[in-house]
Amino acid sequence: MTFMRRPTWFAVALTIAGIALFVRLGVWQLDRASEKDELLRRFAAGAAAGVEDFGKVADTPPLDRYPRLDVRGRFVSGHYYLLDDQTHAGQVGVHVYVPFSPAGASPYLLVDLGFLPKERGANPRLPPLPAGETRVRGLYVPSPGVGMRMGGDSLPGQHGAEKTMVYVDLREIGADLGHTLYPRVLLLDADPASIYTRDWTPAVMPPARHRAYAFQWFTFALAAVVIFVLLHRKRR
Known part of the structure; x- marks a missing residue:
């Protein structure tokens, strides 16, 4: 016997869309952090180079x-x-x-x-x-x-x-x-x-801040899953 009620297609679609959006934003912030790391590396390497x-x-x-x-x-x-x-x-x-x-x-x-x-x-x-x-x-x-x-x-x-x-x-x-x-x-x-x-x-914005924003977006994606489960679990 399952502990979940059957969700509507709208709830499923909305949850999947939200998770996809939050994950995409998190990945984008990680990409931005990598870009900033590379930018800072180039400036430091150039200043120290011959x-x-x-x-x-x-x-x-x-x-x-x-x-x-x-x-x-x-x-x-x-x-x-x-x-x-x-x-x-x-x-x-x-x-x-x-x-x-x-x-x-x-x-x-x-x-x-x-x-x-x-x-x-x-x-x-x-x-x-x-x-x-x-x-x-x-x-x-x-x-x-x-x-x-x-x-x-x-x-x-x-x-x-x-x-x-x-x-x-x-x-x-x-x-x-x-x-x-x-x-x-x-x-x-x-x-x-x-x-x-x-x-x-x-x-520029420090890479660490971009990673903090990425963690925030991934947390939102996890929260969307938790909210979906809580809203559709069967009540005793």
Whole structure:
């Protein structure tokens, strides 16, 4: 004699759909945790790695790592691209991107000089770029994702040397410069003498939190099974 009442098809379908959804969300969170683990690993490995030849990785950078490069060339004056609404240590500010012309190469390399806090809500005053030939060293990484884009390209409507943006789109920046760009950006090494803050730890949700969310979704799936059983057990 069974202890369960015969469930309706609707109850079965609803329970199966709920379990499938919760399990799928849990697996997705585990995948996101793995992605964040890999991202952090690449940054750590790149920071500790030796310098590579820029010419060998500039056009076709490796997909599985972020090379550390030492590039000789000149900064392109008169062009600053400020990534707005950035935060660091509780301060709101901007990341300052500038084009760099590597010696013996045609495309420009977009360089992230680092973070500067805003001054009373206004964009910070930027120090002049080094003149003449110089060397830059840092990690060669993909540009920040654009996320959900609202509106079109805002760069053509701005005038002057400094232009504000809410995402980094290399094609739009290249079009504004009238010059092609390399497919990645260079995050400059930290420099105690610079006013820029260069803390390149990715500002992402920690992998442990993703795993906690996965555990939560799997718990919901188990709860759906328990609720189904409790609702359909026979009462004495």
